[in-house]
Amino acid sequence: MNFDLADHADKFLMLGGGLIAFVVLVGGLLLVLDVIPTKLAERRTVRLAAAVEAGTPIKAGRSREGWLALGFLLPAVLLLAIGLIFPAIRTTLLSFRNKDSSEWAGFDNYTWMFAQPDIRQVLFNTLIWVLVVPTLATAIGLLYAIMVDKARGEAVAKALIFLPMAISFVGASIIWKFVYAYRSGDQEQIGLLNQIVVWLGGEPQQWLLEQGYKLNTLLLIVILIWIQAGFAMVILSAAIKAIPAEIVEAARIDGTNAWQMFWRVTLPAIRPAVIVVVITITIGTLKVFDIVRTMTNGNYETSVIANEMYNQSFRYGETGHGSALAVFLFVLVIPIVIFQIRNIRKQRSEA
Amino acid sequence: MAVISGPRQAIAVASALGLVLTAAACGGGGDDDNAAATGDCSVYDAYKHEGTEVSMYASIRDTEADLLEQSWAEFTECTGITIKYEGSGEFEAQLQVRVDGGNAPDIAFIPQPGLIARFAEAGKLKAVGAETKTMAEANYSADWLKYATVGGQLYGAPFGSNVKSFVWYSPKTFTEKGYKVPTTWDELIALSDQIAAAGEKPWCAGIESGDATGWPATDWIEDLMLRTQTPEVYDQWVNHEIPFNDPKVAEAVDKAGSILKNDKYVNGGFGDSKSISTTAFQEGGLPILEGKCALHRQASFYANQWPEGTKVAEDGDVYAFYFPAVDAAGGKPILGAGEFTVAFTDRPEVQAVQTYLASGEHANARGKLGNWVSANKKLDINNVQNPIDKLSVGILQDSTTVFRFDGSDLMPASVGAGTFWKGMVDWINGKDTASTLTYIEGSWPK
Numbered sequence: 001m002n003f004d005l006a007d008h009a010d011k012f013l014m015l016g017g018g019l020i021a022f023v024v025l026v027g028g029l030l031l032v033l034d035v036i037p038t039k040l041a042e043r044r045t046v047r048l049a050a051a052v053e054a055g056t057p058i059k060a061g062r063s064r065e066g067w068l069a070l071g072f073l074l075p076a077v078l079l080l081a082i083g084l085i086f087p088a089i090r091t092t093l094l095s096f097r098n099k100d101s102s103e104w105a106g107f108d109n110y111t112w113m114f115a116q117p118d119i120r121q122v123l124f125n126t127l128i129w130v131l132v133v134p135t136l137a138t139a140i141g142l143l144y145a146i147m148v149d150k151a152r153g154e155a156v157a158k159a160l161i162f163l164p165m166a167i168s169f170v171g172a173s174i175i176w177k178f179v180y181a182y183r184s185g186d187q188e189q190i191g192l193l194n195q196i197v198v199w200l201g202g203e204p205q206q207w208l209l210e211q212g213y214k215l216n217t218l219l220l221i222v223i224l225i226w227i228q229a230g231f232a233m234v235i236l237s238a239a240i241k242a243i244p245a246e247i248v249e250a251a252r253i254d255g256t257n258a259w260q261m262f263w264r265v266t267l268p269a270i271r272p273a274v275i276v277v278v279i280t281i282t283i284g285t286l287k288v289f290d291i292v293r294t295m296t297n298g299n300y301e302t303s304v305i306a307n308e309m310y311n312q313s314f315r316y317g318e319t320g321h322g323s324a325l326a327v328f329l330f331v332l333v334i335p336i337v338i339f340q341i342r343n344i345r346k347q348r349s350e351a
Numbered sequence: 352m353a354v355i356s357g358p359r360q361a362i363a364v365a366s367a368l369g370l371v372l373t374a375a376a377c378g379g380g381g382d383d384d385n386a387a388a389t390g391d392c393s394v395y396d397a398y399k400h401e402g403t404e405v406s407m408y409a410s411i412r413d414t415e416a417d418l419l420e421q422s423w424a425e426f427t428e429c430t431g432i433t434i435k436y437e438g439s440g441e442f443e444a445q446l447q448v449r450v451d452g453g454n455a456p457d458i459a460f461i462p463q464p465g466l467i468a469r470f471a472e473a474g475k476l477k478a479v480g481a482e483t484k485t486m487a488e489a490n491y492s493a494d495w496l497k498y499a500t501v502g503g504q505l506y507g508a509p510f511g512s513n514v515k516s517f518v519w520y521s522p523k524t525f526t527e528k529g530y531k532v533p534t535t536w537d538e539l540i541a542l543s544d545q546i547a548a549a550g551e552k553p554w555c556a557g558i559e560s561g562d563a564t565g566w567p568a569t570d571w572i573e574d575l576m577l578r579t580q581t582p583e584v585y586d587q588w589v590n591h592e593i594p595f596n597d598p599k600v601a602e603a604v605d606k607a608g609s610i611l612k613n614d615k616y617v618n619g620g621f622g623d624s625k626s627i628s629t630t631a632f633q634e635g636g637l638p639i640l641e642g643k644c645a646l647h648r649q650a651s652f653y654a655n656q657w658p659e660g661t662k663v664a665e666d667g668d669v670y671a672f673y674f675p676a677v678d679a680a681g682g683k684p685i686l687g688a689g690e691f692t693v694a695f696t697d698r699p700e701v702q703a704v705q706t707y708l709a710s711g712e713h714a715n716a717r718g719k720l721g722n723w724v725s726a727n728k729k730l731d732i733n734n735v736q737n738p739i740d741k742l743s744v745g746i747l748q749d750s751t752t753v754f755r756f757d758g759s760d761l762m763p764a765s766v767g768a769g770t771f772w773k774g775m776v777d778w779i780n781g782k783d784t785a786s787t788l789t790y791i792e793g794s795w796p797k
Contacts, residue, residue, distance in 0.1 A: 099796065100473060116794070118773075182629060184622030206625055209780055297562045299628070299776045314444040315562070316765035317469055318796070 032071070040064065088330070095323035109324035122303045123328075125217055129288060129304060132218070134281040137225045138274065141232025146266065149240055158237065162230035169227065169290035176223045177295060180207040209300050217302050223291050228284065232277045239273035240266060272347055279340045286333055305329050392429035398707055400700035401431035407704075408449070408456035409690070410442035415722065422717035426707055432700050443768075450475050455695035458704060460510055462690045463760040464498040465767055470693070471501040477694050478504040480702040486709040490727045494754050498761070499691045508709035511717075512689030512726045514743040515570050515650040515757065516577075517671035521639050522664075530645070536578070536677040539646075543616055546645050552619035554610055555644035556627045557635025558779065565772030567632045568779060569759040570686065571611060571648060575603040577684035578677045582753050589758040591795055595766075596788035604784045606677070611779065619644025628779045639669060648674055650688075651724055651743040664738040671739060673746070681753075685746055688757040689726065726754075763796050770794035 098105040113119050141161075148157040164172060181191030185204055189195040194204040208216050243266065251265045267274070289306035296302045298311065305325055313322025411419060416438045427434055437456070439445050443466065449455055450470065461467050470476045479487065487496060487508035499507040518539075525532065530546075533539040546553035558567040576585050580599050587593045588600055610616050611624060618626045620638025627635075633656050636647030640661065647653075651671070654663050662668045676684060692708045694701050707713055711729025718725070721736035724743040732748070735741045746752055759767035770791050778787040 100469070118770075118790070118794075182622070182626065184626065206622075206629060208629065209625060293562065297564055299564055299773060300780065301777075311562075311769065312765070314447060316763075316769045317447065317466075318765050321765075 036068070040068075091323045091326050091330075094319055095327045097320055097323075099318045099320050101319050105320055109320045110328075112321060113324055113328065118301075118303075119308065119325075121301055122298075122305060122308045125214075125302060126286065126304045128214060128217055129221060129224070129285050130282060132221050133224050133228065133285040133288075134278045136221075137228040137281050138232045138236075138278050140225065140229040141234075141277070142236050142274070144229070145233045145237035145240055146262070149237065158233065161233055164227045165230040167227070169224075169288075170294050172223055172227055173291050173294035176226075180219060182206045208296055208302075211301050216296070216300055220291055220295055220302060223295070224285065224288060228281050232281065235273055235277050236270060239270035243269045272343070275343055276340075279336055282336055283333055286329060394712060395426055395429040395707075398426065398430045398432070398703040400703055403431065403698070403700040404433045404435060405458060405698075405701050405704045406435045406437070406456045407458045407460075408437050408439065408442070408446060409460035410438065410440070410462065411460065411690075412438035412440065418720045418722060419717070421720055422713060423707070425716070426713070430703065432704060434704060450695065457696045457698070457701045458692055458694050458708075460690035461507070461693055462688060463764070463767070464691070464756060465761050465764055467499055467506055467691060467693055468501045469764070470695075471504070471506045475695060476506050477697040478506055479508065479694070479705060480697065483508055483702055483706040483709060486706050490709055490711060490714075490729050492726065492728070492754075495689075495726050498756050499693070507691035507693035508705065509726055510690045510692050510708060512687055512724050512743075512747065513651045514724065514746055515686040515688065516574055516674040516684070517649065517651055517653075517739075518674050519636050519639060519647040519649055519653060519669055519671045520645060521642075521668060522666060522670050523668055524639075524642055524645065532672045533675060534673075535675050535679060539675055543610070543646070547615045551645070552615070552617060552643070553645045554616045555619040555621065555630075555635060555638045555647050556611060556617060557621070557630030557632045558627055558776065559629050560632045563768070563772065564628070565774075565776045566759065567635065567649065568607075568611070568627075568775035569767075569771050570650070570757065571607045572600075572604055572775065573755075573758045574648070574674055574686045575607045576600065576758070577686055577753075577755055578674075579603045579606055581681065582684065582755055585755055585758070589761045591762075595792035595795060596785065601784050601788055604778070604788065608778075608784065625780055628776050636669075651739055654737060654739045655722070667738075671742070683746075683749070683751055684753045684755065686755055686757060687726075687747070688760060766791060766795055 094101055095109055096105060096107070097103060098108070113123075144157075144161055148154050151157065167175070178190065179192045180194075181189075182194060182204055183189050183191070185198075189198055189204060191204075191207075193207060197204060207219055210216050247265060247269065248261075251261055256264065287306055288304055289310065292298055292302060292304050292307045293310075298304070298307045306329065309322050309325040309329065311322075312318040312325060416436065420434075420436055423434060426432075443463070446456075446459060446461075446466075455475065461470075467476070484505055487505065491509045495509045496505060499505060499509065520532070524530070530542060531538070533542050543553040556567065556571075558565055560566060573585075576588060576599075579602050580588075584593070584599055588595070588597070593599065611627060614623050617624045618630065620641065620643035621627070621630050632649075636644070636649055636653060636656065637658075638644035639647055640657070653671075657663060657669055664670060673683070676682070692705055694705050709727075711727060714725050714727035714730040715734045717723045718730055718734040718736070722740070723735070724740050724747070726747045728748065730744060730748075732741055732744050735744050747754070759771050761767065762771065774782075774787045774791045777790075778784065
């Protein structure tokens with residue numbers, strides 16, 4: 001491809017324009033953030049000084065600051081309204097309409113969701129994901145954090161398990177596709193797992209097709225655990241390091257063994273961090289889409305809600321079905337969010 | 352997380368900026384160096400709309416898209432209409448998003464009549480203008496036009512096409528081993544048995560295709576519906592006038608299963624019959640080149656999947672023969688597919704482009720560039736480049752051919768691009784015919 005700069009002048013102009021707009025916007029914001037409050041503060045000082053001098057009572061300058069706060073909040077509120085609140089309301093409405101949103105359909109989309117065996121399968125799969133991923137990812141992360149804590153080469157060991165976090169879900173899925181890849185027994189294996197099986201004298205397996213005991217879904221779950229365990233480990237490791245040394249020392253002097261130390265000292269001390277990790281991973285798991293789409297596209301009974309929602313809305317033109325699934329997902333996330341908010345409030349009041 | 356030190360952060364920002372810049376630079380890329388041969392501009396007088404622009408959106412990408420742009424280069428130069436073409440791998444999903452967002456292209460090439468009907472019924476498409484209609488009716492058979500007709504209105508002209516009823520084989524191996532190209536179903540099975548008896552697997556197949564996994568298997572079923580039933584029954588099946596789990600459909604599926612689910616026959620070069628569902632469709636026929644498989648049923652466009660240097664010809668490394676009919680008395684059924692040029696706007700220049708793309712001039716201009724099959728009657732077979740394309744065009748233009756459009760593209764998308772694909776994957780994976788068909792029937796939108 002020969003590249004002619006002149007051909008793309010308009011694009012560079014646009015890019016330049018964008019950069020200038022960015023600078024103006026950020027500059028403007030900084031100005032508002034920095035200069036105006038300073039000015040206001042100056043004026044207040046002057047006013048206060050004048051008031052003190054004249055001996056009059058001091059009036060509160062609240063309303064002006066209220067306006068200022070509103071000014072700061074407005075962009076965020078506006079963006080939230082456009083990007084989150086409006087779509088949420090619209091999706092909810094669409095979930096009660098028919099496939100091309102032309103007529104009201106009552107609860108048809110919801111009854112469809114629970115009546116179709118393959119959609120029930122999807123809901124069940126999502127349940128497995130939500131139960132297994134947060135539990136195992138947190139457990140592995142915690143175990144790892146405790147094991148490498150203050151060990152030699154801690155940084156390297158942590159980096160090893162944290163690295164997968166940096167890989168996109170699709171990238172990770174492609175890597176694992178090769179792990180599970182299948183070639184028949186008479187050929188050279190290109191999949192790691194099957195090569196190991198062959199070395200052990202077994203027959204290569206079609207891993208992603210094995211539906212017995214939900215094996216294929218569990219194999220997909222391994223990928224998300226691989227990605228998320230690093231996240232759990234980093235947060236929990238930081239929490240462990242924050243446990244006051246006196247407590248640990250006191251426990252030691254009292255003669256605790258490692259088991260007691262973990263259950264009676266470490267775990268209670270890092271409980272808030274564990275809850276944050278479990279909740280974050282749970283919400284992430286509910287939304288899992290990329291891994292399933294890349295690995296199996298929901299075939300072989302491995303589909304999950306987010307994947308089915310995308311297929312129904314954007315590939316099959318069944319907007320009603322897709323919206324109903326989206327609303328259901330939303331409903332599932334709400335209790336977790338409420339729990340999290342309550343938890344934070346409780347911690348604040350305790351602190 | 353650790354805070355990154357100053358200079359490193361600067362580098363990160365710089366490289367991010369660099370990415371943005373390169374991305375912007377890569378965005379364009381028409382090939383201006385491929386200016387059309389200075390032909391006679393007077394042919395295009397009727398289409399002149401100086402200084403206008405028509406946007407076009409389709410799933411055709413890369414080299415194929417370059418060839419397309421070359422094919423209309425002369426037209427755009429002479430008429431002054433700029434065609435802004437954009438190809439996308441996520442075309443079907445994105446088109447819906449763009450139309451919903453009020454950002455529809457002027458023209459799209461839609462390969463699914465079901466999708467055309469959906470957009471037409473939603474009032475998003477413009478019916479073709481009088482000139483396009485005349486042009487389309489002159490150049491395409493009624494069989495083809497009916498697939499773009501919704502409620503008595505024609506919404507688009509057919510464009511490129513492909514023939515799906517082909518079995519790929521290696522002429523070289525056939526000569527070496529003394530196999531004869533079968534012309535009837537019984538000969539095909541006899542040949543398969545002969546190869547299987549020699550301890551080799553005669554057939555290979557692959558239906559993995561990303562988020563479209565399963566479609567090659569639906570083509571098998573459609574081809575066998577046309578071979579075990581009459582074309583009328585096929586139409587009834589596609590239009591859901593008979594249920595999906597009708598015994599006639601089950602008969603066709605079982606016939607396909609006699610090959611696809613027969614571990615003596617499949618899957619040459621890959622494993623047992625279950626390996627079909629995880630083998631990429633692009634790789635499905637490649638074992639033919641290594642002699643690990645002899646037969647691969649796949650459309651004419653599979654010609655593009657052979658590695659560079661493979662000679663695709665009757666005397667070459669690979670070629671295809673017509674997938675024979677079970678009952679020769681029923682004529683020569685052909686399964687095929689193709690795109691239709693539909694318009695979301697009706698500005699005069701948009702209609703001019705739509706008309707031109709339905710014309711014999713364009714079909715021949717595109718044909719000369721190679722890799723092109725169309726049911727356009729004005730397409731001169733001498734202008735078609737590859738042997739396999741010639742074979743396809745010959746079949747499409749043959750008056751004894753009974754043509755039927757790919758059924759899964761005609762069904763509602765939730766079946767044709769959803770449960771039918773999915774059902775076939777499960778079927779290959781061991782699920783029995785009856786419960787597979789009942790599952791698909793149950794998912795048909797009410």
